[in-house]
Amino acid sequence: MSYWKANLLILSIILSIWFLVSFGFGIIWSESLDALSIGGFKLGFWFAQQGSIYVFVVLIFVYVNLMNRLDKKFNSKDKD
Amino acid sequence: MNAQLLTFIFVGISFSLYIGIAIWSRAKSTSDFYIADKGVNPIANGMATAADWMSAASFISMAGIISFLGKDGSVYLMGWTGGYVLLALLLAPYLRKFGQYTVPDFIGTRYYSDAARLVAVLCLIFISFTYIAGQMRGVGIVFSRFLEVDIDLGVVIGMAIVFFYAVLGGMKGITYTQVAQYCVLIFAYLVPAIFISILITNNPIPQLGFGGQVSGSSVYLLDKLDQLNIELGFNEYTSNTKSNIDVFFITAALMFGTAGLPHVIVRFFTVPKVSDARKSAGYALIFIALLYTTAPAVSAFARVNFIESVQEVEYEDAPGWFKNWEQIGLIAWKDKNEDGKINYSAGEALEGVKPKFSNSIGVYGEREVTNEPNLQNSNEIYIDRDIMVLANPEIAKLPNWVIALVAAGALAAALSTAAGLLLVISASISHDLMKKTLMPNITEKQELLFARIAAAVAIIVAGLFGIYPPGFVAQVVAFAFGLAASTIFPVLFLGIFYKRLNKEGAIAGMLSGLIVTSGYIIFFKFINPELNSSENWLFGISPEGFGFFGMFINFGVALFVSFIFKAPPKKVYELIDEIRKP
Numbered sequence: 130m131s132y133w134k135a136n137l138l139i140l141s142i143i144l145s146i147w148f149l150v151s152f153g154f155g156i157i158w159s160e161s162l163d164a165l166s167i168g169g170f171k172l173g174f175w176f177a178q179q180g181s182i183y184v185f186v187v188l189i190f191v192y193v194n195l196m197n198r199l200d201k202k203f204n205s206k207d208k209d
Numbered sequence: 210m211n212a213q214l215l216t217f218i219f220v221g222i223s224f225s226l227y228i229g230i231a232i233w234s235r236a237k238s239t240s241d242f243y244i245a246d247k248g249v250n251p252i253a254n255g256m257a258t259a260a261d262w263m264s265a266a267s268f269i270s271m272a273g274i275i276s277f278l279g280k281d282g283s284v285y286l287m288g289w290t291g292g293y294v295l296l297a298l299l300l301a302p303y304l305r306k307f308g309q310y311t312v313p314d315f316i317g318t319r320y321y322s323d324a325a326r327l328v329a330v331l332c333l334i335f336i337s338f339t340y341i342a343g344q345m346r347g348v349g350i351v352f353s354r355f356l357e358v359d360i361d362l363g364v365v366i367g368m369a370i371v372f373f374y375a376v377l378g379g380m381k382g383i384t385y386t387q388v389a390q391y392c393v394l395i396f397a398y399l400v401p402a403i404f405i406s407i408l409i410t411n412n413p414i415p416q417l418g419f420g421g422q423v424s425g426s427s428v429y430l431l432d433k434l435d436q437l438n439i440e441l442g443f444n445e446y447t448s449n450t451k452s453n454i455d456v457f458f459i460t461a462a463l464m465f466g467t468a469g470l471p472h473v474i475v476r477f478f479t480v481p482k483v484s485d486a487r488k489s490a491g492y493a494l495i496f497i498a499l500l501y502t503t504a505p506a507v508s509a510f511a512r513v514n515f516i517e518s519v520q521e522v523e524y525e526d527a528p529g530w531f532k533n534w535e536q537i538g539l540i541a542w543k544d545k546n547e548d549g550k551i552n553y554s555a556g557e558a559l560e561g562v563k564p565k566f567s568n569s570i571g572v573y574g575e576r577e578v579t580n581e582p583n584l585q586n587s588n589e590i591y592i593d594r595d596i597m598v599l600a601n602p603e604i605a606k607l608p609n610w611v612i613a614l615v616a617a618g619a620l621a622a623a624l625s626t627a628a629g630l631l632l633v634i635s636a637s638i639s640h641d642l643m644k645k646t647l648m649p650n651i652t653e654k655q656e657l658l659f660a661r662i663a664a665a666v667a668i669i670v671a672g673l674f675g676i677y678p679p680g681f682v683a684q685v686v687a688f689a690f691g692l693a694a695s696t697i698f699p700v701l702f703l704g705i706f707y708k709r710l711n712k713e714g715a716i717a718g719m720l721s722g723l724i725v726t727s728g729y730i731i732f733f734k735f736i737n738p739e740l741n742s743s744e745n746w747l748f749g750i751s752p753e754g755f756g757f758f759g760m761f762i763n764f765g766v767a768l769f770v771s772f773i774f775k776a777p778p779k780k781v782y783e784l785i786d787e788i789r790k791p
Contacts, residue, residue, distance in 0.1 A: 133789055140298050147294045151287045151464075156456050163447070168420040169429030174447045177283035178275075178505040179416060182290045182498050189297045189491035196302075196487060200791045 132203045139195050143188050151181040215613035216355045223393050223617045224370055227624070230389055231374030231382045239310070239640075239653050242379030242660050247308075247478070249384055251485040255492025257387035258476045260394065260621070261629035262289075262467075262493070263500060264340070265347025268394060268622035273597030275508035276515075279438070279446040282508065284456055288463025290494065290501050295468040297490035301477040303705045305486035306788040310478065311633070312471040312697065313641040319704040321781060322712040323646050328719050330637045332696045333471045337630040338670070339689040340472075344630075345675025347623040354537055354599065355616040364675035367624060368668055375628045375635075376664045380479060383628045390621035395499055397618020401602045401611050402503050405510045408605055419506035423513075434509055437516055442555035442586070446512070455746075458754030466690030466756055469698030472629040475636070483791070511597045514604045519551045519590070524573040527551060530603035535576055538566060539593035542575050545582045546589075549573055556586030564591050627671060635664035688730055691756030695722030699763040708785050710767060713774040718767025726759030 130138075154162060159173030166172055170179070240247070249257070267289070275282030307315050313333060317326030345364055352363025374382045402415045410418035410430055423430050434446040444450050451459075467473065476493075477486045518528055524542060534540040541564035542551060549572075559580035571577045578591075599619065602611045639660035644651060651659070696719045703710045703718075730752045733741040741752070750758055 132791055136789075143294070143298060147291065151291050151460065152457060155283060155287055156453055156460065159449070168417075169422065169431050170420040171431070171447055174280055174283075174431070175420070177280060178286055179419070179502055181287050182502050185290050185294050186491070186494050186498050188294055189487075189494055192298055193484075193487045193491055197484060200484065203791055 132199065135199055136196070139192065139199070143192050147185065147188055150176060150184045155181045212609040212612045213355065213357065215609050216616045219610075219613040219617040220356070220620060223389075223621060226389055227370060227386045228373055230385045231378045234378050234381045234385045239657050239660065241381045242636075242657055247481055249479040249481075251480050251489035252492050253384070253388050254476060254480050254485075254489045256391040256496055257384045257479075258473065258489065258493035259496035259500075260387040260391035260625040261476055262473055262497060262626070263394065263622055264626035265344050265619065265623035267500065267504075268398065268619050269347055269350070269598050270595045272504040272507040272511065272601075273594040275505055276512045276597050277594050279444065280449050281451050281456070282505070284459040284463060286501055286505060288460045289467055290497060291460070292464040292467025293490055293494040293497070295464060296473065296477075297487055297494075300468060300474060300701055300705070301486045301490050302483050303788045304474060304701070305477050305480065306483050306790075307784075308478075310640050311636050312474055312701070313637055314645070315704065316700055316715070317641065317645065319781065319784065320700070320710075320712040320715045321778060322716065325700075325712055325716050325719070326641055326645065328716060328723075329697065329700070330641050332692055332719070332723065333637050334634055336470065336689045336693055336697075337472060337634050338674070341627055341630050341667075341671040342674040344623045344627040345671055348620060348627075349675055350595065351599070351616050351619045351623070354533070355612070361676045364672055367620070367627075367675070368672040371624055371628050371631065372665065372668050375631050375668065376661050379660065379664075380475075380632055383625075383632055384479060386628070387625045390625040391496060393621040394618040394625070395496070397614045397621070398500050399503060400614060401605070401607055402507050402510075404607050404611065405514070405601065405605045406506065409510050409513060415503045415506035415510075419509055430509060430513065434513060437513065441516070441520075441553060446509070451751075452749050454749050455751050455754055458750045458757045460754075462694050462754045462756035462760075463690050465694035465698045465760055467693075469693035469696070469701065470689075471637075471693075471697065472626075472633045474701075475633055476629075507598065507601065511601050511604070514601070515592075515597070516553060518604055520553050522551050523549055524551055524575055525549070528604070530600050533603075534593075534596055534600060538564065538576075539596050541566070541578050541591040543578050543580070543582050543589055543591075544571070544573070544575075545584070545587060552587055552589045554586060554588045556588045557583050558586075558588045558591050559583055562591070631664050631667045631671065634667045635660050638663040688727065691726045691730060691752075691759060692723065694756035695726040695759030695763050699760055699767065703764070703767060705785065705788065707768075708782055709776055710771050711774050711777045714767040714769075714771030717770040718763040721766040722759045722763030725762045726756050729755045729759075 155177035159177055162173035163171035167175060271285055304315055309315060313326045313329040316329040317323060348367040349360040349363050352358045353360045374386050403413050406415040406418035407413050409424060410421040411424040412418035412421045421430060422428060423433055431447055438446045449456060477489060480486050480489050519531060531540060543558055559578065560583050561580050564578045565580055567577045567579045569577045599615060602615055639656055643659050644656050700715045700719055733752045
């Protein structure tokens with residue numbers, strides 16, 4: 130697989146999760162998820178005001194790691 | 210020591226720190242001035258990005274707005290953080306690889322067209338000034354409330370500080386002052402939040418206290434809040450009142466708008482390597498998330514606190530903060546049922562919403578309001594949402610130094626964002642307009658001088674916005690994000706991911722996004738504000754969310770027009786191949 134194709138694959142996987150936690154869990158299915166709760170939070174509300182943000186942070190670092198590995202595999206110089 | 214003296218000391222110390230940093234990091238070349246000579250460590254850049262991003266609106270207004278909106282306020286939390294994922298994955302590394310000074314630089318080169326560059330400059334200047342007006346208002350509020358300085362003088366002091374480090378230091382000076390400002394603002398935000406969390410829920414971590422039990426009882430805070438809201442005639446705090454489609458569109462417009470904001474994008478031009486740009490976006494989001502996950506907790510605490518400390522209280526016994534903010538005109542009380550007690554419930558207290566004060570004093574010592582009471586509800590309080598964060602430490606009876614700290618933090622948030630915006634305005638004028646379009650023969654020294662003059666002029670214009678605030682600031686914020694999402698984001702994204710897009714397509718796309726989005730917003734916000742309700746909106750999308758719709762118009766028009774005209778020249782294909790390479 131070429132560098133660019135691998136990159137696009139990584140992008141689409143991460144962006145699907147990005148969409149799922151925010152637009153999916155935080156908005157579209159938020160009310161149904163509210164039937165469940167963690168601590169004093171209704172789950173849908175938690176995703177909308179807390180959870181989605183935590184996942185965003187994790188996603189960027191997963192992306193950074195995958196890309197660094199990919200760069201290494203294609204032996205890039207990553208100079209200026 | 211009283212709060213005012215402490216505030217003077219805290220603000221004084223933080224301002225001298227910023228000036229000290231500015232002197233230490235003067236800009237010597239255009240590369241220094243525009244992009245800090247690509248020498249910024251990714252963690253430092255993450256902090257600077259966070260300070261740049263978190264404005265007076267994030268620091269002062271956001272928690273207050275969510276406090277009144279409840280779950281509907283989630284659009285800001287997800288919208289203003291989720292954009293960083295898009296930025297990190299779709300734009301930042303490629304634009305850093307491209308390696309020029311400004312966002313219009315990329316657009317002008319990628320679409321081999323000065324017209325495209327100029328349209329981008331126009332959008333950028335409009336977006337940035339919209340934003341600055343809000344920062345200067347924030348500076349004015351803090352000065353007038355905490356230092357009892359005249360608002361105008363407050364704005365002038367703020368301008369002088371920004372002038373000093375932005376004009377002298379350019380991007381380099383701004384970056385390192387922003388790092389300091391981030392530390393000040395996050396400390397100032399977390400300290401009162403932690404205190405209040407302990408006070409209300411016995412849990413020192415606001416993010417957990419938010420979902421915890423109210424201290425001394427087994428009732429969850431959010432359940433209590435739902436119940437209080439319903440008793441007072443509001444909607445449940447944890448339920449939406451807006452339609453799902455509208456929430457979806459607003460969130461998306463804010464996310465794609467964030468990713469298209471020039472002053473944020475340009476921060477990623479300052480790091481040494483492409484991989485640093487990716488990492489830096491991650492750090493930026495951690496630093497931002499620290500505030501953004503605390504904010505909704507603060508909103509919930511503030512709402513409980515606010516209701517409990519004023520509801521059914523005799524006005525004469527009302528807490529000091531209530532009367533202090535009434536003096537400034539951001540709280541008003543009209544005793545509709547003439548019982549001398551403060552009654553808070555759903556609905557606007559006054560006809561015409563905003564209070565107009567006469568100079569006389571009412572029966573109980575309150576400032577008399579000349580508005581007719583709104584008799585459709587029993588609410589007697591007008592409260593400006595912007596004051597919740599600033600008033601929170603006082604409402605929770607925290608020590609004076611915390612109040613002083615919050616004032617210094619709010620100023621740090623406002624000044625850091627204003628400086629970042631001023632820089633992209635000045636760079637787009639001196640670099641894109643002068644050097645690249647009108648006067649290509651100027652030397653680097655002359656360009657640097659133009660950049661400094663442009664920054665100075667922009668500061669003066671921004672200051673005038675602060676002193677004579679245009680009445681439409683709140684309305685135009687939707688504009689800034691809508692335009693960034695519908696003009697700048699699509700051309701950057703397609704420019705990287707779709708080689709066949711030519712200049713005709715890009716220009717037609719930007720213009721159609723611009724026209725559709727601004728037309729919709731102007732129609733509902735300025736021409737026919739009385740029609741601005743969900744039954745008249747297209748597909749139920751509010752003007753705040755319409756930028757996302759405009760983005761698809763932009764994509765569609767750009768692709769269609771591209772097919773009619775001939776493919777871009779070979780050197781553009783080579784350029785794209787180059788920026789896609791690791």
